[in-house]
Amino acid sequence: MMHAVWLIPALPLTGFLILLATGRRMGDPKAGYVATAMMVGAFVVAVGVFFDLMGLHGEERRFQQDLFSWISVGGLDVHVGFLVDPLSVTMALFVTGVGALIHLYSVGYMHGDERYPTFFVYLNLFAFSMLMLVLSDSFLLTFLGWEGVGACSYFLISFWFERPSAATAGKKAFVTNRVGDFGFMLAMFLIFATFGSLNYVPVLEGAHELTHVTATAIALLLFVGAVGKSAQLPLYVWLPDAMEGPTPVSALIHAATMVTAGVFLMVRVNPILNLAPGALTLIATIGALTAFFAATIACAQNDIKKVLAYSTVSQLGYMFLAVGSGAYVAAIFHMVTHAFFKALLFLGAGSVIHGMHDEQDMKYMGALRKWMPITSGTFIVGWLAIAGVPPFSGFWSKDDILLAAFEKNKALWFIGLLTALMTAYYMSRQVFLVFYGGERWKKPEAAEAHGEDVAHDAHGAHGDFKPHESPPTMAFPLVVLAGLAAVGGILKSPLERWLEPVLAHPHEFASSSSTKLGLIVVTTVGALSGIGLAYSIWLRNRVRAETVEPEVLRHAWYVDALYQKIVEAPGRALANFSAFVVDAKVIDGTVNGVGALVRAGGTRLRTVQSGFVRNYALAVAVGAVAILAYAVARSA
Amino acid sequence: MIAQLEPISLPHVEWSLLSPELILIAGALVLLVAGTFRRDRAMATGACVFTVAVAVAALVASWGIWQDVGGGAGGARLAVADAVVIDGFAVFFTVVICIAVGLGALLAHGYLRQERLEAPSFYVLMMLSGSGGIVMAKANDLILIFLGLEILSIALYVLAGYHQRREQSREAAIKYFVLGSFSSAFFLYGVALTYGSTGSTNLGFIAEFLSTQTVTGGVLLGGFAFLLVGLGFKVAAVPFHMWTPDVYQGSPTPVTGFMAAAAKAAGFAALLRIFYSAFGTAQLDWRPIVWVLAVLSMVVGASLAVVQGDVKRMLAYSSISHAGYILIGLQAANERGIAGSLFYLLSYSFVVVGSFATVAIVSRKGDNRTGLDAYRGLSRDRPGLALAFTVFLLAQAGAPFTAGFLAKFYVISAAVEAHSYAIAVIAMLASVIAAYFYLRLIVVMYMAPEQTMAGIGPETPLGEGEAGGLATATATVTRVEIPVAAAIAIGICLAYTVGAGLLPQPVIDFARHATLLRL
């Protein structure tokens, strides 16, 4: 089975090509099923490869497959090839697994959309790119996937491109990601300049020869790439906007898989990171700050998907906190559990939106558990998981991270803890607003407040309608994911052993078991108090909503406005100045000026040519005298 | 007391070596006489054919002489008591001038008919003028050069004013005459001063004198200066150029074509022979002057051409500019330079005759339509003519695979070989300026058929762009007539322009072997 690893990306690619050619003829829902089948097939192959790899012993768990030479120039030799090791297989498994589920979900969710087949074209292409990213055997091929997922993300965010906001969000995502790619590319250059290769195996095996400075530089540059892709401070701004895309996209790309690519990359290069403690500290700090910062914003969002988006940013921050603390397994572990519960939450949110006829504002929801039992049940599982309530999966993974952070730096740990509290709070707020409380969509003021939307939204969320449960194609993935989110915690120790071969230095928790236990208690208390707080505010209405939703948080600390002011506006001014002053006036003006000068000279000279024959004779005489003068001067 | 007079020994005259100019003169006389008997249409055509035949005969005679002296076969020789030199150089110019005569005659036929000026005297004058040019090329004596110059010029004065009914033609004649005789006086004074300082007007003697004597007094340098003025006038080098635009514009167009080819060639023949050959040892004295003249000619000619709205006048300025390029060959003062100048002159003759042939055709009856406007849409009305004119213009601009390119290439390579980098660069930059007005003319012919020429006319600076507005329909003009003879002339010019561009080696060989007798 191991040799079939190429099939894992090839199947979605095939799906992409088939759908590209014939997707429109297949139509709805056949195209969706074809795409899903490809993903399931890829998942099956991935499982097969996984078991093959399991069959090998620890250090031997590595397999390379080389398909063909891609770019081979001088000392640079990059092939299209795969590196199968525990890390890549783990990634492949959950990408194909979660991906297959979300494909399936999309069959139902996208039903009726006029560009239904196109959606699956993009989705399969995305899966292909993501699998190339994780399975590749070189930085450059990873970069291919890295950019590919970025492009697909762009396509899918702006899937409903008629909406200017969607189009803008897509562009923003791509461009912001490119800023990160800048770092990734420079990192590759530096790696090549240092090692003469871009393949993972020689680079990572030779990493120990690196000087401290080079290692730090490479680590930080790669981290810049990761910051872009995984939406960390200060490049996180695209992710909340990315919610303009269809919800399955948010689940697949902007929660479960693509955004975790940065974390994957960091873990992949852990031998280099280990040589750069300064870089690690920075990564941990950025991670922790991002986690906290995003969580504060999530507390005050009303859009059901925006909450999840900020939550994703926040959780990704946790993962980087783990990476920065050297707890790579914890990062991967959290990545996996996060994939389960966040995909679940997004799909649940999608189900809600679907059931509410495209309403996304939580303030106009409520009490949906009565109408959408499967959705609410599974959503609640996801909530408990993300909130870190034992024994759900999120508890275990987050706990590991906080423990690692505690050992790394107490301050970071404290930030993480606060974030955990807030996470529990805002997720509870979401659950309470959506599934509990009163049926606010019925209230007349709701319709009034949203009045203008009704006009151009034919089946808007108002008037005479009842929320409804989603079809089985959507419900099934929810149930599966809920199961995984609930019990994902059991992967903890298998994963640690499994991933050991890819880690240069397995992370050992130094703390005594009593410390560990203490931390667990603190964390759990934090989570529970978060939930309690939310309960008292949003179900008991102890506090007025406005006081806990300050403007500054609603507007996400005005970061977008700030960027607009310090980046976009000056950039625009600079571009305008360059185009219409420097280029048109100065540079081109000089060119045209030369032409005008010749012309002016000609015009001036023309007046000398007066038409009077005596003037002409004068010119002859003057010429003669001049030459004579020269002759005399020369002979003298 | 009656002294015993020694018998006067008449110099031996090698008639065969003088045959081309004798053929021309004889032809002129025959035609003159014949013209007194008949004056009708048939006579006009006959005169044209006769002139072409005479020119061809002179060419054939030149060919015979070339076999004798050119290409190092028999070597150069002196004749007529050393007053005439028969070398490849002389034959080369004989050929150029005979070609100019023949082509000029072809051009003239249709023009004279159209303007109702049909008379054999036109051809007579042309042949006489040509013979004067040949004398200049062959002369080994400054006085002979002066005589040739006058024969050439006096006939041209008349030709310039040949279209008596046209004010411009008369004006051209008088301007040309006054200035021409003025500059001739300078030339003659130069001859006198040279004679005074060297003791002879014979170029061979002068060369010998200069190579043995190192003294270069002010009188001799003054001689240089005035000779340069006289010949500079003839070749239209700045600042002696000011007659050129007026005379070129005012003269009947076939005369302009002939003048641009033959008179320029003859002037350069004398210039090159005097300075390169006779004053060769005094290079250091005259090269800087030629440098200045060349640069001024190229730059002033080109930049004044840019602002012209009249095609004939523009071509006149461009001919000034071309004179500058040919001077580069002299300035380089090496064999490549001389050969380059010769190549340039031969090629330029064809190109310029072709160009003025087109102008003559387009200007229609009355010889008035020479403005840019007259060329609008020519590519549709007369695509063949437009294409030929385009080739001539591109050749003048130095476009590849035309004789014009090789001509420029040749003289500039000579300059580079002589390490005159500055002039080479200036020449190339001036060619860019020059290209502008050739291209502008092409624009008018090809690219702006329906539009007003507001944006292309000389008044708009390059930077402003085109008006682009839809045009008012211009007055419909009848399609131009292309006389057969002119068409033949254009065809010949075109064939040379392209042929020498593609396979230049024979022409280059001709120019290279047209060695100047180094005295």
Next chain:
Amino acid sequence: MSVPGAWYLGLAAMLFGIGAIGLLIRRNVLIMFMCVELMLNAVNLTFVTFARMLNDIGGQVVVFFVLVVAAAEVVVGLAIIVSIFRRRADATADDISLLKG
């Protein structure tokens, strides 16, 4: 009494200059033309002087050529002048400036 040759040359040069300046400053075409003749004759004087100084007959022979040429110029020149000023009261050079620029 003998006059040095250089004096003759100087005189000739002055005559030449006078002719040239005359051409530049006089407006009447006929007079301008006469100035050219003056210049030519100045040259003739130069030739003769040099011929004497060099004791060479050639310079004197030249004078004949020049005279002939001058005569030919006169013939053509007068004809041209007449043709253009036939219908005018005076023969002012500055009246003819149709062609310029």
Next chain:
Amino acid sequence: MSGSLPILTLLVLVPVLGAGVVALMPRDNERLLKLVGVTFAGVSLALAVALMFDYRATGTGFQFVSDHVWIRSFGISWKLGVDGISLFLIGLTGVLFPLVIVGPAVHKDVKGYVAWMLLLEAGCMGVFMSLDLFLFFLFWELVLIPMYFLIGGWGYDRRIYATLKFFLYTMVGSALMLVGILTVVFLHQRATGHLTFDVVTLANEQSLASSTARWLFLAFAASFAIKVPIFPVHTWLPDAHTEAPTGGSVILAGIMLKLGTYGFLRFGLYLFPQAAVDMAPLFLTLGTIGIIYGAVVAIMQKDLKRLVAYSSVAHLGFIVVGTFGLSQQGLEGGVLQMVNHGLSTGALFFLVGMIYERRHTRLIAELGGIQRVAPVFAGVFMLVMLSSIGLPGLNGFVGEFLVLIGTFVTHRWWAVVATAGVILAALYLLWAYQRVFHGPVSGENATFSEMTMRERAIMAPLVALIVLLGVYPKPVLDRIAPSVRELIAHVQEHSDYRQPAVAAGAAER
């Protein structure tokens, strides 16, 4: 085959012959004119393809050389030859010309259009194959003339201004180059005693003093820089590109800009190795400025065609950087990027032309929402655009990446700044795409028709090559490699430059 058939000479003569045939045909039957035109261009393409197949991949030096004395007294020969550097540019020329002949709608005088195009093809082929400086210069100048007529005759409103500017600007550069060429030749003659314009001889018998060589290099560089164009002598380009007819823009961007970059490789580095090494920082700087500046200026352009034109300034900057980075990767990437840019920008100009045909405007502000009514059109545009942005898996990336990684090894900081260009490329192209294709569709845009079969047929080969070269560039890179290696060895032999071992690869370590 190479021995019997003078394939290179044919590559020049076939289009010339075609131009002659077309010129002699009646002007009424437009279909027939195009058919004849495309037949001759097709024959050239077939020859070019045969050439690529016959080319010995591992061979060094020039292949298929045909050498005939032309102008004896100047030592000028009709000498043509190809190596890995020119091979694919010839191929690109072969591919693009048939497309521009049949592709865009020509609204007047099809005969003239086709004839000039064929003549232009001959000129471009000639430039890429000439191994004689004189011949090279002839072709170099020759290409101006057809393009001058194409822009001036079939262009848009400001075509006259644009075409004159294009011609004269380029000519200024050539003017200096001609003097440079002659100086090289005569100095060589002085040193060795024989007069020749043969590039190989001149390159191998280096005889110039270093300061002289520097001046000469600059004289050549002036010409190449304008043609490329390198900042700040680029302003003819937006005008020419914008005002040219679609076919003209495609050729201008696709092929004629490459004449400059090709010139740097073939004549700059080859003839003046030491001078090129000395001047490298200057050109790296200008190239880098071009990358950033072109992109920044492109952002705010209102005219879609102008935007693409400025994108060329940026893209060509990469090629310049690769060339003067003097590394195996950079040079190979530069050569590849020439081909890539020809394909992707050529395709972009085709697409913009199609937009203009439908909407009679190129102003971005007047377009919008087209993706809704013409999804296939939008899809093709997107793919080409992504290639231009440099998305891995498409051709643009391979070249750009090689350029940057190679340059990083040899000239680190320039590469760092140049890399920033990839961010900006995404910005201006995506923003333009958004404004043209995204958003609600209304007004005339709603009637925007989908790509026709003919248009698809034109785009198909370009799209196929864009993908193919992105996924499997190996056959191309393998053929470029020996020539580039040789060129670098040549530079090292005649200068104090040494390529870092990392870039050269293990074989030479």
